[in-house]
Amino acid sequence: MTLRQETVDSLYCRLNDLKFLQVRGTPVSGKSTLASLLFYYIYNIEGESPYWISSWPDPHSPGTPPGSRKPRLSEDAEGWAWEDNSVVIFDEAQSTYWDTSLWDDVFKTLCSNPTTRRNRVIIFSSYGSPTGAMAGGTPWDVPSKNRVSFCEDRPPDGYKPVGLFFTxxxxxxxxxxxxxxxxxxxxxxxxxxxxxxxxxxxxxxxxxxxxxxxxxxxxxxxxxxxxxxxxxxxxxxxxxxxxxxxxxxxxxxLPKTGHLRVPETAQIFKHVLCEGGITAPTPTTPTRLPEGALGNCFQRGWLHAIPAEDNQTSYVFATHLHKWFVQWKMFGEVPGAGLSYTDLLEFTFDAFSNFSPTLLSEERNIDLGITQSTPEAQFQSEFYRCSFQLSDGHVVTFPEFGTAKGRADFYIPSEEWGIELLRDGQKLEEHVGRFSKTGKYGKTLRLSQHIILDCRFTMPRKTNSHLQNLYHVVFTLSTKPDLNPVWTIEILDNNLNAVHGMKQVLTSSNDPF
Structure with a gap:
């Protein structure tokens, strides 16, 4: 077990100031472990053990024996009293959501008056159930400064970033x-x-x-x-x-195969895979959950919620591994219907032609905590978005996609097509060799066609006639006074000859909004 000193120390300092915190995450994201580390940290600092509560059963829930008592903080945390400077740690705190008196009389009191109270309460709760959707949400909205989740790009003023994810x-x-x-x-x-x-x-x-x-x-x-x-x-x-x-x-x-075969659920995942997330109005219903299939995906812990601008919430995959798993589960195991394309180069040109000039130039969140901010990095996410749309989702990536290595790999199982995106001619011969019978892909994938696409902002100077299936994709930005910038793409072959019919101006009509 790692002690996570930096995170636990920051969490403790924030708890001392704000008096009430909610740490929330999907299943198996380290909530109980972090709660245990905080417990022992507080004991070592203060010399007193925090109160630990691992369940808060509703006496009126189905299956509860008749006559079961309602839990009370003064009894379940024996000795607890107002103004005793104690710390109470709730694990699996989603089990408290039914108890409005606990939330209103204790949690809200601490949350609303942190400077006049000495008691401290921190709750660790899950918003995803692996077996089924949990009913309801918190009785009232926890202020953003009192919430801790996976990671923080912008912590509250005066505080260090803290989250469930390891630094x-x-x-x-x-x-x-x-x-x-x-x-x-x-x-x-x-x-x-x-x-x-x-x-x-x-x-x-x-x-x-x-x-x-x-x-x-x-x-x-x-x-x-x-x-x-x-x-x-x-x-x-x-x-x-x-x-x-x-x-x-x-x-x-993670969703099972049966879940992904439900059309409404599959449509949600296809949208998140293609666009990087779904943004919707922040729910104001009593359950505080989005409606329909999106709400189901969120409740089961398959998607993570992060605040967005204008009272919106974005629903994204927790990590790239989660995203990659769903990709291959949906489109990589069983080939889908064949594409309307028979030529891989034509398919890739049409994907490039659908690039959004706006998304190519602006920051874009591709996963939780990962922002692509340069046109070079946007090549990867834009190619995936556009090829995803052209293939109706039947394009998958490899685990290293999205890293800072300047390249990305794509595979379309239904056509047995392999695509590799490079940047500025980096290690061309090495990457071409990956498609040989003894190379990385030749040994693990069935390939009917493959292509290496060298994306760049400058014209290449060196021919590579010995490197088969290599094409250069040259992006040119034209800027003129009083006119909007214009992006143009052109594809050259390995001898630096322009490929007939493969030059295109990117227009704002490609923007997906």
Whole structure:
């Protein structure tokens, strides 16, 4: 267990100031572990154990024995009293949502008058149930400064960022304390890739490490060998998918195949995959939940909610690993209907032609805590969005997609098409070799066609006639006084010849809003 000193210290300081905090997350996101760490931290600091409450049963719920008493804070936290300077920690605090008197008389009192109260209460609650949707939400809206979730890009004024996700320093501490590099055959660079893919989600990290050690390629390593990034990138995504599902606690927070076959649910996931999220008005109903299939996805913990502007809420995947899992579960395991395209180059040109000039130039959130802010980075997300629309969702990515490596890989199972996006000609020969029979993709994927697309802002100067299926996609920005900037794309072959009919001006009609 990592002590998470920085996070626990920040959480403790915020609790002392605000007196009431709600820490909320999906299943298996480390809530109970963080609650335990805070418990022992407070004991060491104050010399008194906090009160710990792990359930708050509704005496009127179905199945409850007749005559069951209503829980009371003064009884369940024996000795608790107003102004006693105590700390009460609620685990699984979603079980308190039915008790309006607890929320109004205790929680709201502390939340509304932090400077005049000494008692402190912190609740750890889940908004996702792996077996079914939970009824209801909090009896009243918890102010944003009193809420803690996965991570904070903009913490309340005067406070350090705090969240359920590990910081990079905490992750490195986790790797050291678990003695992972010595106990396992991982290279020094692999943990950093795991951190990027999981964003510091503790359940995702644990299960991904476990799934990797269960792979046959890992088990057959000699004592002198290590499992490195190249091994990870060469792994068949379907094998990793099965490894994450089988016997995995992490899979509790993921949709099953049957769920993804429900048309309304599938449509929600297709939208989130394509656009990076769904933004909707913040619910004001008594349950404080979005309506329909979106509400169901949120309640089950498959999507995470983050505040947006203008009283809106955005629903996104918790990590890129969650997103990648749903991608392959929906479109990677069973080939879908064939596309109307027979030529891969034509398909990619049409995808580029649908690029949004606005999205190409502005910041865009592609996952929780991950913002792409430069046109170079936008190549990846825009190509995925447009190819997703052209293929009706039947395009999947690989685990390293979305990292800062300047490249992204795509696969369309129904056509057995492989696509690799590069930037400014980085390591062309290496990436072309990945599609050979002995390369990364040639060994793990069935390929009828493949293409390497070199995206760039300047014209290439060197021909590469020996590199088959390589094309350069040149983006040109024209700026004139009193006129809006204009993006133009043109595709050149490996001999730097313009491909006939493959030059296009990007217009605002491509903007998806």
């Amino acid at each position: 990079k320093d905490e992750f490195q501490n986790y790797v050291l304390r678990r003695n992972m590099l010595q106990q396992h055959k991982f290279s020094n660079q692999l943990p950093e890739r795991i951190f990027i893919l999981t964003a510091g989600h503790v359940g995702a990290m644990e299960e991904l490490f476990r799934a990797l050690t269960a792979q046959s390629c890992y088990r057959h390593l000699t004592r002198a060998q290590t499992y490195d990034i190249a091994d990870f990138e060469s792994l068949d995504p379907k094998d990793l998918l099965r490894g994450l599902e089988e016997g995995s606690i992490f899979s509790r927070g």
